[in-house]
Amino acid sequence: MPIPILNCDRNSRNQFDRFLAGAQEDLSSATERILPILEAVKSRGDKALIDYTEKFDGIKLTSITLDPQSIQTNIDPKIKESFLRAKANIEAFHEAQKRESWSKVIDGNRLGVKYTPIPSLSVYAPGGKALYPSSVLMGVIPAKIAGVGNIQLITPPQKDGLPEILIWLSQILGVSRIVTVGGAQGIAATAYGTESVPKSEFVVGPGNAYVAAAKSYLAGQGLIGIDSPAGPSEVCIIADSSANPKWVACDMLSQAEHGEDSSAILLTTDPSFANLVSEELEKAFVERPKRLEMKQNxxxxxxxxxxxxxxxDCIWFSNELAPEHLEIQTKENDFVFSKIEHAGSVFLGPYSPVAMGDYISGTNHILPTARGSRIYSSLGVDTFLKRVTFQEVTKESLETLYPFVKLMSELEGLDEEHGTSVKVRTEDSI
Structure with a gap:
């Protein structure tokens, strides 16, 4: 059963519409299931967290939060070196994103923007088989650079104890506390706050459908900010015959390794190259059978x-798909990239697999999915900054601009108070 190879053009909607539609994740059933959980956490606080953790994780919590600095860890030095190298690269990339407040004189008045960080953040880290410690780096580092002062890690408890890597990362990143509650109940705790868990203004990080549903629902209620609505992970690859078909197949499979709902779409102009990549995929299934059923699905x-x-046409379709990850492996990488309008993160050239951005290069791997890159961006320093605009109007400018305000406020029927609030300042002195 080889991968589908389809001949398409811009008019063959019946061929590719399902891939555009497939990028969406329906969270309606998950939302129905998590609503009682959210309400219970809101009304019963810690008691609900303890009850749900026992029900879903089989663990009776004696303490909901932990101070990471109080826990001894023993991490392999080689693993430490890897994460510290990644940390340095991620910090360097995000330091370049820092914003400076500014002001400018416009029509005689001083106007400007003051940047302020959000007060608090929760970073969700899945447990068990879906352990992604690299996501802790991606969530915490840009927030720290933005100036967020109160950051907590939310992660489900494990029967043999929390993974040491999460504790060590919390220590070196300056995380305030670890909340040992997962799932929708963990997200609810950050949104509402409980006796033990301080409320956060924002939550980021990957999770299952119930975590995604809780984040989206609570964000929709205006209770918490989120990175972007989440769907299955995805990659789109634009490649021509200059690309290595084995490398392209590997990149498609690295995405498939995330889960059977993940997608990998190759766009090419060369039918022979398409067949070579298909053959490499089949070889890989034989040579690397780990998670075979998941990857094949x-x-x-x-x-x-x-x-x-x-x-x-390949570029056009990529922009329609607005993928989470976009790899460009062609003879004209810069030309193709210049035409790209929508993508979470772009990987240029044959030596830039998505895995480099996932772990070590420095860009952020928390990215919009489900065609979200049409309106959302990758997680970054800006995610955690608010723009506060300000203005200081001079008396001279106020008097000069009042006639325009008078006409505009009259047009909108707001002249009695809006217009008057300006007029009195032209007549009276302080």
């Missing part, structure tokens, strides 16, 4: 190779 059910008549 992802590749056979949610992925495809689309053959377009020209490179411009």
């Amino acid at each position: 992802s590749i056979y059910k949610n992925s495809a190779i689309l053959v377009f008549p020209n490179l411009e």
Whole structure:
């Protein structure tokens, strides 16, 4: 059962519409299931967290929060070196994103922007088989650079204790506390606050459908900020015959490794290259059988190779898909990139697999999915900054601009108070 190879053009909607629609994740059923959990945490606080943790994780909590600095860890020095190298690169990339407040004189008045950090953040870290300690780096570092002062890690408890890597990362990143509660109940605790868990203004980090549903629902209620609505992970690859088909197949499979609902879409103009990549995928299933069923479901059910008549059509489809990850492996990488309008993060050239951005290069791997890159951006320092605009109007400017305010406020029917609030300042002195 090889990966589907489809001949497409811009008019063959029946061929590729399902991939555009497939990028959306329906959280309605998950939302129905988590609503009672959210309400219970809101009304019963710590008691609900303890009860749900026992029900879902089989662990009776004696303490809901931990101070990471109080826990001894013993991390392999080579693992430490890897994460410290990643930390340094991520910090360097995000330091370049820092904002400076500014002001400018416009029509005689001093106007400007003051940047202020959000007060608090929760970073969600899944447990068990879905352990992603690299996401802790990605969530905490830009927030620290932005100036967020109160950061807590939310993670489900484990029967054999919390993973040491999460504790050590919390220590070196300056995380205030670890909240040992997972799932929708953990997200609810950050949104509402409980006796033990301080309320956060913002939450980021990957999780299952129930975590995603809780984040989206609570954000929709205006109770907490989130990075972006989450869906299955995805990669789109634009490649021509200059690319290595084995490398491209590996990149598609690295995405499939996230889960059977993940998708990997290859866009090419070369039918022969498409067949070579398909053959490499089949070889890989034999040579690397770990998580085989998961990878095959992802590749056979949610992925495809689309053959377009020209490179411009490949670019067009990529912009329609607005993928989480976009790899460009062509003879004209810079030209293709110049035409890209929507993507979470772009990986240019043959030596830039998504895995480099996932771990070590320095860019952030918390990215918009489900075509979200049409309106959302990757997690960064800006995510945790608020723009406060300000103005200081001079008496001379107020008097000069009042006639315009008078006409505009009269047009809107607000002249009695809006217009008057300006007029009195032209007549009276302080």
